[in-house]
Amino acid sequence: MKYIREAFICILTGTLVGLVVYGFFLHFNIAIYGWNLGLIFAPLAAGYVETILANRFIGENIGAISAFFLFIYTTFYSFILKNPTLGFNIITIGSIAVILQAAFPTAVNYILFSIGFGIISYFSGIFKKITNHVYNLILGYYEKYVLKEPHILDLERIEEKKSYEVPTFNEKESNERINSLDFYFMTSTDLITMKHENIGIFNTHVIIEKYKRLNLTPQEIENKALYELKKGKDECLIKLSEEIKSAGGNGVIDLEIQYGLIGLGGDSFQINAIGIGVKLFS
């Protein structure tokens, strides 16, 4: 509050200088593709003058408030008052982006670089591809120049890749295995014609860590995931049957199999098998 008068003068001077600059650009029509450069230079000049004066008379920066006034004024004058029918085309969008960037640099840079690149990378997976490429490039150089045994490591890598190829899941064998456990798995609550005795609710789960090899394609990773999920489901059902058997049962009714993610950032699959353990009398 001590320097309020000085601050007011600084802002007013900055604003006046900005207006003069804007008038200059308008008068000589200094423009690119019909877009007047005064929209950038007027707020810049206003802010610059205000900051210089404030540093001199107050001893500190007061935040280039005049630049903000100029931004509002020039935008209002150019886009609303002077040209209210301005078409919404790529140049207009670009102009608005540049004006906003000049007025709110931090916010606009954040939107451009963080949100913009974030959206692109999310949908295209481009950064994953770049990191994979860089990883493989560095590894290649490391093997060639540091270890000096590239041929051996290359062979190992090929072997390693081969060993990670997704085996075919034998559906028939899996089904036969589950149904030859001398155990009744029933998703329904109706026991057909059998008498039974309830033992209690049983729940087993299997957790599988997700596959994180960098040198595999997304399709290969998903095939591997499906293979692991099918295998995990069988293991989970076998565990459930064993638990119920050890409690004196020989079947499960109202069986539910659930799949989900668990762990930090969902880095593992969780498979649950839940049901009511029963003892069936044939």
Place this chain on the structure above:
Amino acid sequence: MILTSANTLANKEIIDYKGLVTGESLIGANIYKDLFSGVRDVVGGRTSRYEEELEKARDIALESMKEKAENLGANAIIGLKISYDNLGGTMGNTILVTAYGTAIKYE
């Protein structure tokens, strides 16, 4: 092959339990599909391409389950359950479709 989510078959007598049958399929990484659905997510509306993919995945899971039931000598599946789970994945769009039920024989 009769499929039902009910516990019994109406007007039919169940004569034998054949076993548990399951089917799974996964839809996931497809950059163009994801990009397209991403645009639709922004502007709103139905993502028909995704719906088709989900239907295809569900059909695969059901076919796999029915094939197993036939191998067991069943002619119906009761207590059928179908579920769709998002399992993250490369683009966060990996969907696991599972179908499972109790294979039985009826007269």
